[in-house]
Amino acid sequence: MNRVRTVLLPPALAIVFAALLCAVALLISGDSPITALTVMITQVGEGTTAVDIINSGAIYYIAALAVAIGFQMKLFNIGIEGQYRLAACVAAIVGGSLVLPPVLHTLVIIVVAAVVGAAWAGIAALLKAYRGVSEVISTIMLNFIATGLIAYLIRPDSFGVLQGNNISTAPIEASGQFPGVSFGSSGTLFGMVAVAALLGLGYWFLLNRTRFGFELKASGESPTAATAGGVDARRMVIIALVLSGAVAGLVGLPELLGRDFAYTLTSPQGYGFTGIAVALLGRNHPLGIALGALLWAFLDKSALALDNVGVPREIVLIMQGSVVLSVVIAYEIVRRYELAAEQRRVAAQLRSAPAVEAPTQTVAS
Amino acid sequence: RDTGTSQPAGGGGTNAGACARNSAPSAPGGSSASPAPALPNADASGLKVGLAFDIGGRGDASFNDAAGAGLDRAISELGLAKANTKELTAGPNESEDAAATRLRQLASEGYNPVIAVGFKYATALKTVAAESPNTQFAIVDDSSVELPNVTPLVFAEEQGSFLVGVAAALKTQTCKIGFVGGVEQPLIQKFQAGYVQGAKAVAPDIQVDVDYLTPAGDFTGFSDPAKGQVVATGQLDGGADVIYHAAGASGQGVFQAVKAAGKSAIGVDSDQYNIPGLADVKDVIITSMLKRVDVAVFDYINAAAAGNLSTLPDTFDLKVDGVGYATSGGKVDDIKAQLDAYKAAIISGAISVETTPTSS
Amino acid sequence: MTALTTAPVAAPPPAAPRRRRVPAWARALIVVAVGVVILSITATLTGQYQLTSRGTTQAAVLLLLPILFAGLGGLWSERAGVINIGLEGMMILGTWGAAWAGYQWGPWAAVLGGVVFGALGGLLHAIATVTFNVNHIVSGVAITLLGMGVTKYLSTLLFEPISQNPRQSPRVEAFDTFSVQPVADGLASIESQQRVLLSDVAGLLGGLLSGLTPLVIIGFALVPISYLVLWRTRFGLRLRSCGENPVAAESLGVKVATYKYIGVVASGALAGLGGAALTLNPGQLGYLEGQTGGRGYIGLAAMIFGNWRPGGLLAGSALFGYVDGVQLRAGGEAVHGLLYGATILAVGLAVLWVARRRWRAALVAAVVGAVVYVVYYSIDTVPREFAAYAPQLVTLLVLAVASQRLRPPAADGVEYRRGEGD
């Protein structure tokens, strides 16, 4: 009961609040919130939307895991964006230029992506560990620089191939692709969805069952105490950021290996920022993140239906922004409410108990 | 101090006398080219037309708007019922599946034909067109989808750009002109290639200052007028006096810079002289390179209504008036003869225009 | 046995003699002077006269202005102890507010509109972080998301009917520009005489004195004003105390929450002003979706670069604006020229450090100088893909060199609950 209240109530409150906010905005602009909600929900059953939601959810999930690894140590890796894009680009170049037996080919591409993501995050990690540069700033700068580097790599006179008016990398042969699960006209589920789920499991295990996870959380909670406890803070900064970057490197792969098979100028951007929002929604918990990722993907994909009823699709952006803000506020409100309830309870207990009882014996568990 | 060839600030450059200009090619047919015979208007009242816009959608004063204009014309001239049309718009940074969902939505609601505006739809279209073989699709700016039910609507931007390059070379006083591209990607490089070739055709010694706002993949270059203004000012300070932009909304900054310097600018895509939002800078816009997406969309709907898509050209080029230059404002009336001579030469094949810049 | 025996140890070594301190303004002047000389030498030797031209300075001013405002916004917030990574979102709100007010009532209304909308974003950040103790970065990210969503939604609602474009506002009338005459003309004539150093100084200075708008004046004036308010008044002392030790401040009767609110709302207002500066930028019609292009984040970087001080953040945004101006106006060749300047700087630093007997630092500087020179020598131009991000690269490099000397407010970003201090 208590757990339900502290863990599930805040996000529920937040979603209700954000939905109310959007409803008011819609009413002001003369649209019907009910219609908007109905079309969004019915859209899930249309065409490939349901599968798209899961596919995108998996991508957001990986991005959010990457963010969450840093968050555990109070490191803000704003650079997921640059890390995954650069990783996807380089992995596509490598994957497109290799001919290898099936599974191996795919594995090589995945490893390359992880290594590139890790290396790009590694720059921020080294700057933070050895030069004390705030990772927030360095990763923002590195995002810009990654864009330039990708543009350079993808130039037709570097590794790019002209595809009409688009530029892309050489397509990855079937041996390097990651097969998905086809649902016929309802779309194809990316095979990498399973990888995302495994990553979540690995994240949970690493954090809660291993020495590394303990040291990571300890460094995040109190760097000074962790240092005294034999945790090398500098090493942890580097490992956490590099690991976060390695996971970030995988963000672009579900689409690359499951659908696009090449990196192009128009390859999607912005997953890094989505990842931050989703990690916040999920409070860095592997299950919470999964729910957050699905909610986000639902909002993204179902929003396409809003055009059909003439509701501005931007309302979904407001919904997303306000749900992130209100979920954190909701956690705080619930925390305070619990505190007050505890106080009342203790007071009541004291009134009924003999006055000599020692405070230490009344500490609530 | 060692005096360099370039000078630090405005006004310098080679004077007009030094800018040797070739004479215009003599028109092979003796007259300016005539556009391909327009097809008779078919009856489109039975059609349901779906339009999927690129980012920006209607109101972008650019190719989305032009596509919309083509649809509007079909409504007014071909008897297409407004209720039988539907327009959807892409969001920024969206994934391929969003684009596919949009096309699928249109196809599954019975819209036929469905027109995708922008090359970003190419991959999605490949999937969706294969799923719905009985729906006709068209895609603007892309010719990479090779399916029987997909018609590419592509343009010879380089040819139109060639002509405005000619105009720039004829109008420059300093023998120095500029090109401002929004994002350095192949489509925009086509504009650059044609423009530079056209200018050199007139004045082989002309200097063309080529700048892009952002490299490929960083699409902020199409929406950063502040940068457009700085780049254009730089070119003007370097002596350029005619600037052609292919920078989307960043072009506003180019126009402002040109206006502040009292020089000339060339618009892009639509006749920017007549765009209401640009009214206060229109006096510096001497011409615009027209990319007639409206013509392509209209012709496509017309051909679809007639049930014969084979009449459509492979490329909307000068010959079919798919590209061209604008004359609003009368600033190029004096050189119209030369421009038309070059136009004829391109149509006849006497001049072939490159699609990629020879040297960047 | 005696209770206490003094061990035979050498007397503790005397503390190193402290060098005389040069006042901050003088150091700033020296740095600027050195910078100008290096640029002048570079321009002369490489022929890249754009490095010191009036146009470049003007472009730099234009480009630095929004960054400067955002940086000042960061300063006000972080000095009050609240990290503001939501500057970008507040700036977006500012661009929208400025356009909305501006197209109806003119440029001054635009300024006000930007300030008010930015301040609203700031208020939201303050409510989340101060009242509800939400993690500052979390709230900042959420506010940026919200800012993007709200402005898009409102534009569809309010701008599209007039501008026919959901991504753009109707035209907003901008300020007229003016120059400080006759100084500006005088400098222009000196610049055109092409004398080494003199012309360069004239070019750099001339750019600062011409093509001005009231917003430029406001921007530059806000730097000393922020300094005076934050460091020379009782209000500023209290506000900064909330960033250094809020518990101590509270124990002395300072209303910490109130000051944090003021700091964060002012921060939003300043970021909004940055948005207004973008909207009113000569070359702009008004609001345009995505026109901030990450300038809010860069403002934050400029502030960190400037060690959480107004003068420093001015230097940070100036560096950013200058490098961006150079690369936009003169492209990869000029950035290539800057490499040469960097070599001179590195060598100069190496010599200085040798003189001060800081061997390791000198060695590092010399090696860096050599590497940069090799790069300079082996390429003709910096590829556009990298030149375009030269400002970000320079920022990163400078931070890598200097960040260990930075000193953020001690309680910056620390969640603080009233009455829970020890």
Next chain:
Amino acid sequence: MATSMATSAAEYAVELAGITKRFPGVVANDDIHLQVRRGEVHALCGENGAGKSTLMKILYGMQQPDEGTISVDGRIVRFRSPSDAIKAGIGMVHQHFMLADNFTVAENILLGAEGLLGIGGAARRRIAELAATVGLEVAPRVLVERLGVADRQRVEIIKVLYRGARTVILDEPTAVLVPQEVDELFDTLRTMRADGFTFLFISHKLDEVRAIADSITVIRRGTSVGTADPASVTSRQLAEMMVGSELPSPETRDSTVTDREVLRVEGLELAGESGARPVLAGIDLVVHAGEVLGIAGVEGNGQTELVETIMGMRRASAGRVVLGGRDLSQASTLERREAGIGYVPEDRTRHGLLATQSLWANRMLGHQSRPPVSRGGFLGLLDRVAARRDTERIVAEFDVRTPGVDVPAAALSGGNQQKLVVGRELSGDPVLLIASHPTRGVDVGAQARIWEELRRARARGLAVLLVSADLDELIGLSDTIKVMLRGTLVADADPATVTPESLGAAMTGADDSEAVPA
């Protein structure tokens, strides 16, 4: 002796009646009564967590009581914030310094009181006057971070005086001071008392309380259990009032020192920040099995750095650290811990505990690579069951008062947190324990427990390096004492004969005649 007096209200500068304050799970103050006469030094005594600080924060307006009233000069008042209390002439020097390091002395003093004399010349003159009164000799323009603890203490007092306080609360002001500094402080207090100031004085050092106080109120578990007359009460009696048990003494009985060398430090040096003098220079010391080596020194003379360098938390610029014959100079902190060093840090909240994590998670800190909490292996799997079990052992052995091992460490009071830390550091059979201020701010009961455990471990052959500012503790526990001054070990002292006063003199560098060059 434990009698409450009934007197008329006007007699008291401050009177607290029926104050009750509840925190979640804890009643910090439960119907407390306190009466303070004008012009007296009134001491508050009580074990850790008895509620002294809470009561004082209520009087200072930092917290609002749930019940009860505050009267100042006979009038009932309500303080909504410290400003109200300051206006009523109450000032407070907190248990922990309330200073902004990056502000100057003057800024710290003026903050919040700018309205009195502005922030200009008049204010500066007043600060100079007050600095002379309390003996602060630093320029007001200096940053507080450059000040030593005694000077910080003085700045805190000036802060209070500058606001015109007539009633001053001093919450454990002497915890970080050496005897000489305590004497100076007491001299100041006496002078000011003569001038009519009223003091509320909190300390765990009962001798000090008896030396300075005019009257004493004892608080036990949130209630006032009575008052005492300092002239007649003994420390032992006071302690019994506080905890109902006997006053512990840190005396070690017979020597257990062996000649087996455990720790040898040779020529240890720690460089200062660029250009500054070294923080540590030429440190040589040896600790044998069964020996307690005490390090005495005024705070800020390098003791913290010495300990952290031996622990590998700071990198020595020269010198060797050898543990049982094994050179650990290049080893990481974890390797040093694995080699058998236990470490009780001086600041348990900063260096000893993870506040929001459970007690059993805290048990793993520093042991995360060793059994019982770790199964080792490539992944470094943790054994959570064993960790829980071992935490329960510590809770039982060390009498840690807690409802369970799953509560967060923050839920424990300071003394109980400290017992947990000591218990953890004595787990896993260490050969050397480095204990920094192991009983700082800990009440007498917990103190006794910790001393007892240290003695027992020493008897088992543990070598202990003890750093403490509590000279009684240092003298009582140590087999050998070394004095540290400005980064070097300047003197040795024999705990059997040395007095706190002569030790204090050596610590401040004011060598008296007792010191004989070796």
